[in-house]
Amino acid sequence: MxxxxxxxxxxxxxxxxxxxxxxxxxxxxxxxxxxxxxxxxxxxxxxxxxxxxIVFCENCRIIDESTPCSICSDDMRNKSQIIVVSSPLDVFAFEKVGYKGQYQVLHGNIDPLNNLGPEELKIHLLIKRLKDLILDFPQVEVILATSTSLEGESTAMYISKMIKENVDGFEKIKISRIARGIPIGGDIEYADDITLSRALEGRSSF
Amino acid sequence: MxxxxxxxxxxxxxxxxxxxxxxxxxxxxxxxxxxxxxxxxxxxxxxxxxxxxIVFCENCRIIDESTPCSICSDDMRNKSQIIVVSSPLDVFAFEKVGYKGQYQVLHGNIDPLNNLGPEELKIHLLIKRLKDLILDFPQVEVILATSTSLEGESTAMYISKMIKENVDGFEKIKISRIARGIPIGGDIEYADDITLSRALEGRSSF
The missing domain is CATH 1.10.8.420 (RecR Domain 1)
Structure with missing residues (x-):
């Protein structure tokens, strides 16, 4: 049998x-x-x-029941701030902590071994959005919140480079990267070397 | 959002x-x-x-595309030997090693904490089959192959008791339990105490 x-x-x-x-x-x-x-x-x-x-928002590629998504069509949100995330789940994480701006969801990181390049992540959509935004706002902020893995870091670097190379007037765009350091409640003795040196590099005045 | x-x-x-x-x-x-x-x-x-x-075989409760299942309706198989197993997956395991008799699938072990009793395991089906079989065969064998966990062991004991109490002429039924011992390729030093004492108890002449 x-x-x-x-x-x-x-x-x-x-x-x-x-x-x-x-x-x-x-x-x-x-x-x-x-x-x-x-x-x-x-x-x-x-x-x-x-x-x-479920559809992908034509604007930010959030997954929602309509396009543009409920965030893109919410006029109460800050339009001049965009968090770039690797995964749609990250959106819900930032929503939970009360973030009130926009998003750009990449659905992955640049990863040539898995055939994920700038095309697949649709980075041109972000560039286009930024080009439009700097016409409307004196200052625009892009917060790179891709993962802190090797792929996430290089994706963040690539995006930052693309913005500087492709957006005329990129001086109006403030590009930042989420802080990398010791998680809250974490023991310093258990932190790995890279995290610890990043935490040291990114120290702030107290 | x-x-x-x-x-x-x-x-x-x-x-x-x-x-x-x-x-x-x-x-x-x-x-x-x-x-x-x-x-x-x-x-x-x-x-x-x-x-x-997929249906449950009305006879042995194997899951198959028809009832009686392909094993119960296969006249080439030994009708006087029944392996009692806890899970339908066990059937495929015994099939792989070339077993050519019948089965009885319990779909669980007796486990009062999870509301699994003799009723749920339909042990009466096995009793009925055995009553019919001893009319046709001079000798019938039931191999209890429920799991070797505490629940499996007590299920095996319960079934053995039920057969002796409910089948007239149970002397014609040979009830056996699969051997419990050191798995092939297993190191004796790593065997747990219960397995080791079972292996000792069940030793055979060599």
Missing amino acids: KIPKPISKLIESFEKLPGIGPKSAQRLTFYLMRVPEYEIESFAENLTELKKR | KIPKPISKLIESFEKLPGIGPKSAQRLTFYLMRVPEYEIESFAENLTELKKR
């Missing part, structure tokens, strides 16, 4: 997800066998709804 | 799966955002197909 087709096909679907290996995929599939049918139906529905009802 | 509904609903669906926490559920959902639509469609289809095309 072989594993019946409907089961092996679902196992394959699970295996394609990141971080789920063959054994987990089997376990999940057999778990679902014992779940009431309506729950599986709603799972399947939620899957198909995802792509049907 | 809150997480859009279609996204939070899919995150919830993932969170319900065993071993997937809130962070993994988020990561999986955002991963799927970047996957081509046809792949999500096929994932959703595989989910709904699971319940529609």
Whole structure:
């Protein structure tokens, strides 16, 4: 007896997800066998709804139910400040801490090994937005909040370079990078060397 | 900005799966955002197909595309030998090593804390099968291959007791338990105490 087709096909679907290996995929599939049918139906529905009802904002590439997204179309928010993030999840993190400006979501970092270049991250969208913004505002701020990994750092550097090279009047754009240092509650003795030297470099007057 | 509904609903669906926490559920959902639509469609289809095309065999509770399952309806297999297993995955494990008899799948072990009793495991189905089998065969064998955990051991003991109490002519039924001992390639120094004493108890002449 072989594993019946409907089961092996679902196992394959699970295996394609990141971080789920063959054994987990089997376990999940057999778990679902014992779940009431309506729950599986709603799972399947939620899957198909995802792509049907969610779009990328044409402006900032946030994922939302409409484009322009609810942030881009909110006139109460600061239009002259843009946080550049690698992942759409980062948006919700900044929203939680009360940030009231705009975003630009890259959906990744520059990573040539995984075929992710400036094209895929649509960095030209940011350049275009900045060109428009400096016509309307005397001062614009771009906060580079890509991840602090090697890829995130080089993506931040690349974007900063692109802005300076491609936006006429880039003097009106203040480019900053989020602080890298010891996390709150973190022990200095456990911090890695790079974090510690970054924390030292980025020290502020007290 | 809150997480859009279609996204939070899919995150919830993932969170319900065993071993997937809130962070993994988020990561999986955002991963799927970047996957081509046809792949999500096929994932959703595989989910709904699971319940529609897979049934429990009325006889042995194996999961298959038809009932009686392909094993119960295969006349070439040994009808007088039944392996009792806790999980449907165990069936595929025994199939791989060339077992040619029948099965009884419990879909769990007796576990009162999780509301799993003899009723849920449908142990009466096994009793009924055995009653029928001893009319047709001079000797019937039941191999108890429930897991070697505490729950698996007590389930095996319970089944053995139920057979002796409920099947008239149980003398014709040979009840055995799979061997518990040092796994092949295992180091004796690393074996836990219970496994080691079981291995000693179950020693065979050489």
